[in-house]
Amino acid sequence: MSALKKIDPSTKQVPGSSDRLGAVLPKRSFGRSGELVTNLGVGGWHIGNADGESTAQEIIESALEEGIRFFDTAPSYQDGRSEYRYGKFLVPNYRDDVFLLTKTKARTGAEAIAEIETSLARMKTDRIDAVLMHAISSNDDADERRALEVVEGFQKAKEQGKVRYLGFSGHLDTKANLHALEIWGEAIDVSLCPVNAIDPSDSDSFITNVLPKMVEMGVAPLAMKSAAYGNFFTQAVEIEGLDTVPVIPGRVSMKDAFEFVLAQSICCWVSGMDSPEFVAKNAKIAREFKGMDKARCDAIVAQVAAYRDNKEIEIYRRWG
Numbered sequence: 469m470s471a472l473k474k475i476d477p478s479t480k481q482v483p484g485s486s487d488r489l490g491a492v493l494p495k496r497s498f499g500r501s502g503e504l505v506t507n508l509g510v511g512g513w514h515i516g517n518a519d520g521e522s523t524a525q526e527i528i529e530s531a532l533e534e535g536i537r538f539f540d541t542a543p544s545y546q547d548g549r550s551e552y553r554y555g556k557f558l559v560p561n562y563r564d565d566v567f568l569l570t571k572t573k574a575r576t577g578a579e580a581i582a583e584i585e586t587s588l589a590r591m592k593t594d595r596i597d598a599v600l601m602h603a604i605s606s607n608d609d610a611d612e613r614r615a616l617e618v619v620e621g622f623q624k625a626k627e628q629g630k631v632r633y634l635g636f637s638g639h640l641d642t643k644a645n646l647h648a649l650e651i652w653g654e655a656i657d658v659s660l661c662p663v664n665a666i667d668p669s670d671s672d673s674f675i676t677n678v679l680p681k682m683v684e685m686g687v688a689p690l691a692m693k694s695a696a697y698g699n700f701f702t703q704a705v706e707i708e709g710l711d712t713v714p715v716i717p718g719r720v721s722m723k724d725a726f727e728f729v730l731a732q733s734i735c736c737w738v739s740g741m742d743s744p745e746f747v748a749k750n751a752k753i754a755r756e757f758k759g760m761d762k763a764r765c766d767a768i769v770a771q772v773a774a775y776r777d778n779k780e781i782e783i784y785r786r787w788g
Contacts, residue, residue, distance in 0.1 A: 516541075517545075544602065599634060640786075663675055669776035730760070
């Protein structure tokens, strides 16, 4: 029986399994590829931003111990420090065990090829599972990258066995994401966009406008900004209460907010986690997720809808 036939329709995932490192989180289909990836991934910005290499190493190793096998990064994170730390603490011993994704802000095909080579060198690997055009911001931005053949640069790297999947990220404007999907079509295997409980109340909703198109095209949907870049927190939160403490403020728990993300049509929830404790809490939510029906999803959206006009919540929509 194929892996795809084992997917539980209530959770959209294959139950957890194990590998040489131990127990593995539940997995989901990576778009039309049919490959499976863990339902939770490590966001690389926090790896580069960690206070010292020992903390970064602890986060990486905790993630592996908790069953996470998906790791995100980008050369623009701390001027390459996130990639360097993967090259030091992740790749040497665990490259064959994980799915590795990076991004590039390259504006031309030649720049894309060069930056992929730099990323390979930083991470001390001969291959990257997925490379994304980083932060498509507008239709014009997408058109310019297309005219200057960024994807063609990706495809050359793919032909050389250095990259497996191609895609883009975008967190500013759903129209830009939809335009990118339209102009590149089947060249796009994967895309990363915001998915959180505030988003559906926005007229420019990624969940409503973009996710269905990705699913229709067989593009692997990755979720970011699950806590709206941390803006669901209204005050300092004790780690021990992370799964139940009310946020925005007093409306939903982080457990509810993150289960809402997992209930959407995504293959991986890419989460920024700045300590082993946060890794453990998020992994517990991902491991124990049993599904969430539409009524519960709608109730969570309604509970936070009053904050949709607070521009400080979805602050990432203003980043250029």
